[in-house]
Amino acid sequence: MTVPFKTAVVTGISSGIGQALTQKLLVEGYQVxxxxxxxxxxxxxxxxxxxIALEATDEASIAQAVARIATLTKGVDLLVxxxxxxxxxxxxxxxxxAFTQTLATNITGPVFFTEPLLPQLNEGAQVVFISSNMGLPRNAAPNGPGYRLSKAAINMYAAMLATRLAERRxxxxxxxxxxxxTKLGGDQAPLTPAQAAEGIYQGLVTNPGSGLFWNAAAGAAEAF
Ligand SMILES: NC(=O)c1ccc[n+]([C@@H]2O[C@H](COP(=O)([O-])OP(=O)(O)OC[C@H]3O[C@@H](n4cnc5c(N)ncnc54)[C@H](OP(=O)(O)O)[C@@H]3O)[C@@H](O)[C@H]2O)c1
Incomplete structure (x- = not known):
């Protein structure tokens, strides 16, 4: 009997973490x-x-991408x-x-890409938001106002969505x-994209609990 592939949708695979995660998921047998x-x-x-093409800040591009995904798979098991x-x-x-561009890319885009994909998610699917510990209130340093607020907001959306989708497991x-x-993280960062992808994948396998914040560098769930 052949085991059907799991399908993952990953946004932003042109470089960095998205590209490394794509390579990891392909090795693990996903269709990406x-x-x-x-x-x-x-x-x-x-x-x-x-x-497929997606400009996260453009409503028409989101609609086209969501329609295209429906033609490529019968159901999504993982949305990153x-x-x-x-x-x-x-x-x-x-x-x-810079502030409005950040929020359009990091919060409005993911919310309005995720919402129309919800009917395409299989029961037991996983939805990941690549957030940042810069969005945690205990890390409220003064730099990066749009970036920190966008990641704080996506953490809240993830927690709300966890409650909404609990019945579908x-x-x-x-x-x-x-x-x-990466382009975003700069070259002084300690982790390679492949190491980050490994940590994210461990979060998927560990499955710490819906709505919890996974620190891929620490290999553990953390309180918000
Ligand atoms: N690197 C870090 O240290 C770090 C730490 C915490 C969180 N993160 C998060 O990790 C995620 C990936 O970032 P990265 O570090 O891998 O940086 P990256 O190499 O710059 O990758 C960012 C990706 O997002 C895409 N993107 C940016 N704006 C977009 C838009 N408007 N529409 C569609 N795609 C867009 C980029 O596409 P283009 O190539 O076309 O620009 C690229 O594929 C981000 O959400 C970031 O906030 C990174």
């Missing part, structure tokens, strides 16, 4: 539907990888909202353009990937 803004990823090809931006991470004072997990060497 990955999104990039261009709809392509040069140099990344696999028989179980489908790359990874795409994100941090244009104000070194700023102290909120600046309107769908697990919702906000995750901190660690400080990671």
């Amino acid at each position: 539907i990955g999104t990039t803004r261009s709809g392509t990823v040069p140099g990344l090809a696999h028989p179980r990888l489908h790359v 909202n990874n795409a994100g931006a941090a244009p104000d991470v070194f700023a102290i004072t909120p600046e309107r353009t 769908i697990q919702v997990m906000p995750m901190h990937p660690g400080w990671v060497q």
Whole structure:
């Protein structure tokens, strides 16, 4: 008997954590539907990888991506909202353009991408939001106002969604990937994208409990 593939949807696989997680999920036997803004990823090809276009801040692009996902799979087992931006991470004072761009990418985009995908989630599916420990109230340093607020907001959305989806046994997990060497994290970070992907995958396997915040660098769930 052949075991059917599990299907994962991962946003923002053009680089960094999203790309490393895609590679990890392919090794683990998933079919991966990955999104990039261009709809392509040069140099990344696999028989179980489908790359589709998604601009997270654009309503029409979200609708097209959701429709395309429905043509590629009968149901989604894992949704990873990874795409994100941090244009104000070194700023102290909120600046309107960077602030609104951050919230559009990191909170409005994931919420309005996740909502229409909910009917496509299989019973027992997992929904992950790549958040950050910068969004935890105990880490309220003054820099990165839009970024910290966006990650705090996604943590709350994840906790609310966990309650909403409990009857369908769908697990919702906000995750901190660690400080990671990516375009966003910079090259001083201690973790490689592959190490972060491994930590995120351990969170999926450990399944610590819906609504809990998984620290992939520590390998443990943490209080909000
Ligand atoms: N690196 C860290 O230390 C760290 C720590 C905590 C949390 N995180 C989180 O990890 C996630 C992944 O970031 P990363 O570190 O891997 O950085 P990255 O290499 O810059 O990757 C970010 C991804 O998001 C995509 N993206 C950005 N804006 C988008 C938009 N408007 N629409 C669609 N896609 C968009 C990027 O696409 P383009 O290539 O087209 O820009 C890219 O694929 C983010 O949510 C970030 O907040 C990272």
